[in-house]
Amino acid sequence: MTARHIKHRNSVLWLAAMAHRISGLALAIFLPLHFLALGLAIDGEARLETFLRWSDQPLVKFAEGGLVFLLTVHLLGGLRVLVIENFDWRDGQKQIATVAAALSAIIAFVFLVRVF
Amino acid sequence: MNVRLYIWQRSTAAVMAPLVLVHIAVIFYATRQGMTAADILARTHGSVVWAAFYGLFVAAASIHASIGIRNILSEWSPLTERRAGQFAIGFGLLLAALGLRAVAAVVLS
Amino acid sequence: MTGTSAELSVSLWRGAQDGRYETYAVPQRESQTVLDVVTFVQRHIDPTLSYRFACRVGVCGSCAMTVNGRPRWTCRTHVSKVADGGRIEIGPLENLPVIKDLTTDMQVFFEKWQEAKGVFAPSQTRQDPIAQIRPDTPVRAAADAAIECINCGVCYAACDTVRWNSDYLGPAALTRAWTLVNDERDAGNTARLQAVAASGGCHACHSHQSCQELCPQTLNPTASIAGLKRRTAAAYLKGEIKPEIKP
Numbered sequence: 001m002t003a004r005h006i007k008h009r010n011s012v013l014w015l016a017a018m019a020h021r022i023s024g025l026a027l028a029i030f031l032p033l034h035f036l037a038l039g040l041a042i043d044g045e046a047r048l049e050t051f052l053r054w055s056d057q058p059l060v061k062f063a064e065g066g067l068v069f070l071l072t073v074h075l076l077g078g079l080r081v082l083v084i085e086n087f088d089w090r091d092g093q094k095q096i097a098t099v100a101a102a103l104s105a106i107i108a109f110v111f112l113v114r115v116f
Numbered sequence: 117m118n119v120r121l122y123i124w125q126r127s128t129a130a131v132m133a134p135l136v137l138v139h140i141a142v143i144f145y146a147t148r149q150g151m152t153a154a155d156i157l158a159r160t161h162g163s164v165v166w167a168a169f170y171g172l173f174v175a176a177a178s179i180h181a182s183i184g185i186r187n188i189l190s191e192w193s194p195l196t197e198r199r200a201g202q203f204a205i206g207f208g209l210l211l212a213a214l215g216l217r218a219v220a221a222v223v224l225s
Numbered sequence: 226m227t228g229t230s231a232e233l234s235v236s237l238w239r240g241a242q243d244g245r246y247e248t249y250a251v252p253q254r255e256s257q258t259v260l261d262v263v264t265f266v267q268r269h270i271d272p273t274l275s276y277r278f279a280c281r282v283g284v285c286g287s288c289a290m291t292v293n294g295r296p297r298w299t300c301r302t303h304v305s306k307v308a309d310g311g312r313i314e315i316g317p318l319e320n321l322p323v324i325k326d327l328t329t330d331m332q333v334f335f336e337k338w339q340e341a342k343g344v345f346a347p348s349q350t351r352q353d354p355i356a357q358i359r360p361d362t363p364v365r366a367a368a369d370a371a372i373e374c375i376n377c378g379v380c381y382a383a384c385d386t387v388r389w390n391s392d393y394l395g396p397a398a399l400t401r402a403w404t405l406v407n408d409e410r411d412a413g414n415t416a417r418l419q420a421v422a423a424s425g426g427c428h429a430c431h432s433h434q435s436c437q438e439l440c441p442q443t444l445n446p447t448a449s450i451a452g453l454k455r456r457t458a459a460a461y462l463k464g465e466i467k468p469e470i471k472p
Contacts, residue, residue, distance in 0.1 A: 119458060
């Protein structure tokens, strides 16, 4: 057994950094699939239309809500980094990070409400 | 990660921030309207604006995602930094190729 | 004395990189610090326990250990604040090789200090008049805000990027480099910016801010490193530095 036991990772800002990384990884995996789906239009609109109608299923719509959430989380997490690195240090970062998380959830929720 | 990769990653991030906001608005609009493929393609076909917008988005995203993947691989996988860099470049090229193909698919008749 | 018979259950890391936690019963006392607890074990229970301390009063940084999962100065950590239902787990600092029990080998920490060029490079000699440095200029204020590092290693132990990236110079070395970048008397900034702009330099930092959360001197390495990112990016774009960039 090795002496490993770190507990400070429940800081909101550490979680913000981790959410930014994980959402980025998930989006990177999703993106080629997204491009392939859009590329269906090369063969004319019929193939793309078939795909769009397939994606009308509730489970897919739910997954799309998840993707909107990931995109917003990644955007806001990235803004956190850009602000820290390019502007003066500010206090209240933990509160801002919590608000950003809530905002991402709200935007994804609004998306789901509109598509269902 | 070094200063050169850093500059590329942060600058593509800054470029994409407003593009992502527009994209989210597009997503909300298209899904609310329940647009069909024909509706979408009617708007994008022959559009220089959409070609430029999404062409830029694809270019920036390919570079940004590539560097991000490189970081994750070099920190979380047993790959050396050199190997992680090679994989990341390959991934970036794949994204750029598929992405530009998708843009062409919706813009060119 | 109120003479409480309360006892603490104290788990201490014994061994080197491989080892195990061993548990000891230590009498609880008023105003006890974690260092007091470790000292009690070594003096009254097991003299073979190895640990470091020096000043005992929170000015030297020698007694840093991992206490219930967080790296902290044991002489400045009251048992009453961390004892989780009468239990404490104490291990050596993370991210450093373990020599024995609670002592770590800090050589690589100081080697990275050198690699980051965290060393003053004089621009004048003793024959020259003393440099007049005003304390209220922005650069001196920036340096002073980061200067009180006593190399305790808490930030290095807390940093996940250090854990994941063996090249990463770490928050302490980079903070010292930042103070020197802001030192008007220093003549070594080209080499220094080059050193921190290379692989494993300041750009590897992801702003997790564990360093800033845990620094016992309330320093802010995240902010110092952000400053280095700005300075190196500007210097690179102007062609002033050409850091070695491995493929």
